[in-house]
Amino acid sequence: MTTDGVPVRCPVCRHEQAYAPPAFPCSCGAPVVPPVVYGAAATPVTERSWADDWVTVRCGACGRExxxxxxxxxxxxxxxxxxxxxxxxxxxxxxGPAAPQPPAPVAVPVPRPAFRPVPVRSARDAVTTAALYLRWLGYADVRDAVAGPEGRAPSGARLTARGVLAHVEPSARPASLRDLECAWLTALTHEVTCVCFALSDFTPEACERAAELGVPLFRIELDGVPAALNGAADELAARGA
Structure with missing residues (x-):
């Protein structure tokens, strides 16, 4: 959290409070804080959409949006x-000013920065964590799958990016075998990798089927760190996208 908050007045009850936006981890490792407008009127959230729930911010360190x-x-x-x-x-x-160019160094792999979690306090936070983790893995264009050809999941939420489709179960119930198989079949249809996240683990049947299909399973911990639950998840976390 930033140290200085901005005053926010509720248009419903007129109560005023201080708000400090969270810092999110850019893939370069630098923190990115959404630049909230000081003194601007807050808007009550009456319905949600992917476009309204996300905002594009450019990293001041590397310039990546x-x-x-x-x-x-x-x-x-x-x-x-x-x-x-x-x-x-x-x-x-x-x-900076032009300078003589040294000989090109030998390219060496650059390790990914450590994943910077955001604590999970709600179902929306769980979906956000899954999106952040996919982005950390290397899937840069993560978006809600509802508006795309992948469609809405029977339960939970779906995220998609180039080369991947993720099912997220953000509720208190374990992700089921049906959740897993529906996501896997959809990913198979679109020839992309299937990944599954759950806030409250997976049923034994889902875990067994995931092992057969090679689907990575991650449990979203309340501290915001997805925990790999099978070998496919360990491999994906190690190699990235």
């Missing part, structure tokens, strides 16, 4: 308030 969760805060009256964010992009550092 990525989608991050739209800042929101809960009010004591029960309203959920969406905090406006500045839409102008943050310019990356400019180039």
């Amino acid at each position: 990525a989608d991050w969760p739209q800042p929101e805060v809960g009010c004591a009256c029960g309203a959920v308030l969406r905090i406006p964010v500045r839409t102008e992009a943050v310019s990356p550092p400019g180039p």
Whole structure:
């Protein structure tokens, strides 16, 4: 969290509170904080859509643009308030003066920075964690699958990116065999990798079937770190996308 908050007044009950947006981890390792607008009116959230729940922010360290969760805060009256964010992009550092170029170094693999978790306090946080983890694995264009040809999952949520389809069960129930097989069949149809996340683990039948199909299973811990539950998940976490 940032150290300085911005005042947010609830338009429903007029209660005012301070809000500090969270810092999200860019793939370069630098923290990215959505630039909330100081003094702008917050908007009550009455319905959700992928476009409204995410905001594009440019990393000030490397200049990479990525989608991050739209800042929101809960009010004591029960309203959920969406905090406006500045839409102008943050310019990356400019180039320095020209200098003689040294010989090109031998390319060496650059290890991924450590995954930076965001604590899970709600079902939406669980879906956000799955999206952040997929992005950390190397799937940069993670989005909601509802609007695409992959369609809506029978239960839970689906995320998709180039080369992957992920099923996320963000509720208190374990992900079932049906959840797993539906996601796997959809991924097979689109010739992409299937990955499954669950906040409350998977049923034994789902775990057994995942082992047969080679589907990576991750349990989302409350600290925001997905835990690999099978060999396929260990392999994916080690190699990335």
